[in-house]
Amino acid sequence: MDDAWSGRFExxxxxxxxxxxxxxxxxxxxxxxxxxxSKGFGYRDFSLTKPVTDRTLFGVGSVTKSITALSLLLLEGxxxxxxxxxxxxxxxEYVLGGSGGVRIKHLLTHTSGIPALGVAETIIxxxxxxxxxxRFRDRSEFVEWVNRGxxxxxxxxxxxxxxxxxxYTILGEIVGKVSSLGYSEFVGRRVLTPLGMSRSGFGxxxxxxxxxxxxxxxxxxxxxxxxxxxxxxxxxxxxxxxxVRDLLRYIGVFIADPQPFEKKLLERLVAPHVKCGLPxxxxxxxxxxxxxxxxxxxxxxxxxxxxxxxxxxxxxxxIPEAKIGVALVSNSENIHTAYVGAFALTQLLGIExxxxxxxxxxRLIDTLSGVYENFSGTVKLELxxxxxxxxxxxxxxxxxxxxxxxxxxxxxxxxxxxxxxxIELISALGRVDLLxxxxxxxxxx
Numbered sequence: 001m002d003d004a005w006s007g008r009f010e011x012x013x014x015x016x017x018x019x020x021x022x023x024x025x026x027x028x029x030x031x032x033x034x035x036x037x038s039k040g041f042g043y044r045d046f047s048l049t050k051p052v053t054d055r056t057l058f059g060v061g062s063v064t065k066s067i068t069a070l071s072l073l074l075l076e077g078x079x080x081x082x083x084x085x086x087x088x089x090x091x092x093e094y095v096l097g098g099s100g101g102v103r104i105k106h107l108l109t110h111t112s113g114i115p116a117l118g119v120a121e122t123i124i125x126x127x128x129x130x131x132x133x134x135r136f137r138d139r140s141e142f143v144e145w146v147n148r149g150x151x152x153x154x155x156x157x158x159x160x161x162x163x164x165x166x167x168y169t170i171l172g173e174i175v176g177k178v179s180s181l182g183y184s185e186f187v188g189r190r191v192l193t194p195l196g197m198s199r200s201g202f203g204x205x206x207x208x209x210x211x212x213x214x215x216x217x218x219x220x221x222x223x224x225x226x227x228x229x230x231x232x233x234x235x236x237x238x239x240x241x242x243x244v245r246d247l248l249r250y251i252g253v254f255i256a257d258p259q260p261f262e263k264k265l266l267e268r269l270v271a272p273h274v275k276c277g278l279p280x281x282x283x284x285x286x287x288x289x290x291x292x293x294x295x296x297x298x299x300x301x302x303x304x305x306x307x308x309x310x311x312x313x314x315x316x317x318x319i320p321e322a323k324i325g326v327a328l329v330s331n332s333e334n335i336h337t338a339y340v341g342a343f344a345l346t347q348l349l350g351i352e353x354x355x356x357x358x359x360x361x362x363r364l365i366d367t368l369s370g371v372y373e374n375f376s377g378t379v380k381l382e383l384x385x386x387x388x389x390x391x392x393x394x395x396x397x398x399x400x401x402x403x404x405x406x407x408x409x410x411x412x413x414x415x416x417x418x419x420x421x422x423i424e425l426i427s428a429l430g431r432v433d434l435l436x437x438x439x440x441x442x443x444x445x
Contacts, residue, residue, distance in 0.1 A: 001031075001036045001037040005037075005347055005348070008353065009343065009347055010039070010041075012353070012359075013025060013027075014041070015362065015366075016335055016336070016339075017042060017335070019334060019385070020332050020334040020335070022048070022216065022218065022223060022332065023042055023330060023331060023332035023334060023335055024040065024042030024043055024052040024213075024330060024331050024332070025041045025042060025052070025329070025335055025337075025340070026039070026040040026041070026052045026054050026056055026329050026330075027039060027041075027244060027327070027328035027329075027340070027344065028054050028244040028327050029324070029325070029326050029344055030248055030251065030256075030323075030324060030325040030326070031323065031348065032324075033252055033255060033256025033257065033323065035248065038054045038244065038245075040053045040054065040056070044211075044212070044213045044214065044331065046216055046223070052213075054245045055199060055243050055244075056243055056244075057206060057209055057211065057212040057213065057242065057243050058212075058213045058241070058242070058243065058312040058314060058329040058330075058331065059228065059239070059240070059307075059311065059312045059314075060238075060240050060241070060242050060312070060314035060329060061238040061306070061308045061309040061314055062165075062237065062305060062306065062307040063242075063305050063306070063307040063314050063316055064235070064236065064238050064240040064307065065168050065236075065237065065238070065290035065305060066289070066290030066305055067187060067191055067250075067290070068168055068171050068172055068183075068236045068237070068290060069171075069288075069289035069291075070191060070261075071175045071183075071186055071190065072104065072108065072171060072174070073265050073289070074190055074261075075175065075178050075179060077262075077265060080179075081104065081174070081178050083103070083105040083108060084104070084105060085103060086102065086103050086104075087101070087103065087104060087107065087170060087174070088101060088102075090173075090174045090177055090178065091177070093143050094143060094146060094147065094170060096114065096146075096147075097151075097153055098112070098153060098156055098157040099156045099157070100156070100157060102114075102157045103157065104171065104174065105158075106157045106167075107164070107167035107168065108167075108171065108273075108289045108290065109161070109273045109274050109289065110161055110163050110167065110274070111157060111158050111159065111160060111161055112157055112162070112167055113153050113154060113156055113157050113158075113159060113160060113162065114149060114150050114152060114153050114154075114162065114167075115149075115152055115154055115164075116162070116163065116164060116165065116166075117152075117166050119136065119146075119166050120165045120233075120234055120237060120238060120309075122135055123135075123136060123229055123231045123233065123234055124229040124234075124310040125310070127226065127228065127229040127231075127310075128217055128226045128229070128310055128311070136231070136233055139233075142169070146166055161274045161275060161276055161287060162277070165237040165238065168236050168237035168238075168290075169233050169234075169235075169236055169237050171236055172237070173236075175187075183235055184202040184203070187202075192246075194260040195250055196246075196249055197246040197249055197250060198246070199242065199243050199245070199246050200240060200242040200246045201241060202240065204227075204228045204230035206241045207241065211243075213311075213329075213331050214331075215227065215331075216311070217310075226311060228311060229309050229310055238307055238309055242329075243329070244327050244328065244329060247329075251316050251317075251318045251325040251327060254270065254320060255318050255319075255323045255324065255325050256323060268289065269288055269289045269291060270288050270291050270293060270320075271293075272286030272295065273286065273289070274286060274287050275287075281356075281357040281358060282297055282298075282342070283296055283297075288303075291303050291305055292305055297319070298346060298349060298355075300319045300321060300349065301319065301320060302317060302318075302319055302342075302345065303317065303318055303319075303320065304316060304318070304338070304341065305317075306337055306338045308333060310333070312329065312331050313329070313331075313332070313333060313335065313337045314327075314328065314329045314330070315327070315328050315341040316328075317342070317345060319345060322348070322349060324345060324348045324349075326344045326345055328340055328341055328344075334387060336358070336388050339388075342356070342358075343356065343359070357407065358388075360407065360410075361390075361407045364407065365383075368432070368434070369385055369390070370382075370383060370443050370444075370445060371444050371445045372434060372441035372443050372444060373441060373442065373444055374440065374441055375440065375442075378396060378397075379394060379396045379439055379441075380394070381393070381394055381395075381434070382395075383405070389405075390404070390405040391405060392404075392414050403415055403416050405423065406420075408420075412425075414436065421436060423435070423436055424436075426440065431443060
C-alpha cells in the first residue's frame with residue numbers, strides 16, 4: 001500500500017478516534033488475496049498500556065451470521081438438510097406460525113415475518129449491568145419467549161425483511177442437531193480449522209489469551225470494567241470471538257482462492273434475496289445468507305456485514321470483482337466501523353473521499369460546531385456533535401429545544417417533526433453565518 005493511501009486512511013481513522021480517548025481499532029486490508037495493509041490504533045486494555053494489533057481478540061457480533069449460514073449450506077451439500085425445509089422438521093418445539101410455515105431460508109434472510117424480540121440485547125445488557133435480573137438461564141426460557149413473540153408476527157414468511165437475531169440462534173440449533181456435534185464444535189471443525197482461523201472460536205475463556213480486548217463501558221465520565229456478553233444463545237447470531245488476521249482469512253475465500261469450499265457454495269451465500277428495509281448513504285441494499293449486498297457501490301458490488309455486542313464492534317467487507325477486502329474491529333460503539341470500512345474500500349477503488357456522504361457530513365460538523373446567536377441576541381443556537389450526528393439546540397426566552405441536523409442531497413436541514421427546515425450557509429468577512437428560517441446566526445464561540 002502506498003504512503004499516500006496510508007496517509008489518507010490513517011488521517012480519517014484518527015478523526016474517528018478523537019471523540020473517544022478509550023477507543024481502539026485494528027484493521028487489515030486485502031488486495032488480490034494478499035495482505036497489503038495492517039495496523040492497530042490505540043490500546044486494547046483498561047489501563048491504556050497495551051497496543052491493539054491485528055491478532056487482538058474481539059467479539060465480532062453479527063459478522064458471525066455468515067459463518068452460521070455457511071455451516072448450513074455445508075450440511076445441505078451433504079444432503080442432510082435443505083434450506084427449503086420447515087424449521088419444525090428439526091425443532092418442533094418452536095411454534096412460529098405463518099402461512100406455509102417458517103422455513104430455514106426465511107431465517108437465513110430475516111424474512112420470518114416476526115419482529116425483533118430483544119434476546120441478544122437483553123443478554124448484552126445483563127452482562128454490562130450486573131444488577132440486572134437474569135433472563136434466559138436455560139434454553140426452555142428462550143423457546144417459550146420465541147413462541148410468545150411469534151404472536152407478534154407482522155407479515156407472512158418470505159414477505160418482509162425484519163432483522164431477527166433469534167432466527168440465527170435457531171439456525172445454530174439446527175446446525176448442532178443435524179451435525180450431532182453441537183454448533184460451536186461443527187463450526188470449529190468444518191469452517192474455522194480448514195480456513196486456518198486458529199485464533200477464532202466461542203466462549204469467554206478465549207479472552208484469557210494474552211492479546212485480547214478488555215471489556216469496559218463509560219458511564220458519564222466514569223470508565224468501568226464489565227463482563228463480556230458470553231451466552232450460548234448468542235453464539236450463532238453473534239458470538240464469534242476472532243481477530244483481524246483470521247477475519248481476512250475468511251473473506252479471502254470470496255475474493256481469491258475459494259478453497260477449502262466450493263465456489264458455487266460461496267456464490268449462494270452472497271446472492272441477494274430480499275431488500276433491506278433501512279435506507280443507506282449508498283443506495284438500496286439486499287440481504288443474502290448472512291451477508292448484506294449492495295449491487296451499486298460506486299459501480300461495484302459490495303458484500304459486507306457489521307457486528308456489535310455492546311463492548312466491541314466489527315466490520316468485514318469485500319468487492320469480489322475488484323478482489324479487495326477489509327476487516328476491522330474496535331472496542332467502542334462510538335466508532336462507526338461500517339464507515340471506516342467503506343472509506344478504506346473506496347480509497348482502494350480510487351474514489352475521491354469528498355464523494356462519500358459521511359465524509360462530507362463530518363467535515364460540516366467539524367466546520368460548523370459551535371455557539372451562534374441572531375442579530376438581536378434573543379435566539380441562541382448551539383451546534384454540537386453527539387455520536388455520529390449533529391444536533392441543533394435553539395434557546396429563546398428561557399426554553400431550549402434540540403433537533404437533529406441531517407445532510408440530504410448535499411443540503412443541510414434541521415429535522416422538526418415531519419418538517420425539514422433548510423440551513424443556508426452564508427460566507428461573509430471570512431466567517432460562515434447560518435440562515436435558518438427567519439434568523440441569520442453569527443458564531444460567537
